[in-house]
Amino acid sequence: MILMGTERLVVDAMLGSLARKLRIFGFDAVYFREGSDSELLRMALSERRVLLTSDRALSERARARGAPCLLIEGSSDRERLEALWSSARASGVELSPGPSRCAVCGTVLEPLKRADVxxxxxxxxxxxxxxYFRCPGCDKLYWKGGHWTRLRKLSSIVVRR
Ligand SMILES: [Zn+2]
Known part of the structure; x- marks a missing residue:
């Protein structure tokens, strides 16, 4: 199974904090908070999203239904991110993040100048x-530095591995 340039993900309810980080990294990551496993699998298939889950039984069900799925193990987000990239490599899924997105709502961020903020x-x-960046979806402001830099640094460490 090879998926070229996948930036579309759906993240199961146990991995909310990972979903927020993946958006900053540039993934179109839907956080699936409510609903049954069947609904989650239907969404992954109909929207052509790669499912990320830490639930082994669910990942086996996904595979049986033909939904691309990556099993994410680990207890910290750093471990989970590393698990994501190694699991993608092992499964032939090519992760290709786009521009950074809002951690809260997933909209692609717009750059802002210092004068604008x-x-x-x-x-x-x-x-x-x-x-600076602004989210056109929910108006949240981001700036490069601090939390942002730590996140991007983490992503480049993880991606290079
Ligand atoms: Zn937003």
């Missing part, structure tokens, strides 16, 4: 950061 972010942030 004046008054919208704390003084100390405005003084020390130059690159």
């Amino acid at each position: 004046r008054g919208l972010v704390p003084e100390r942030v405005a003084a020390s950061h130059r690159v």
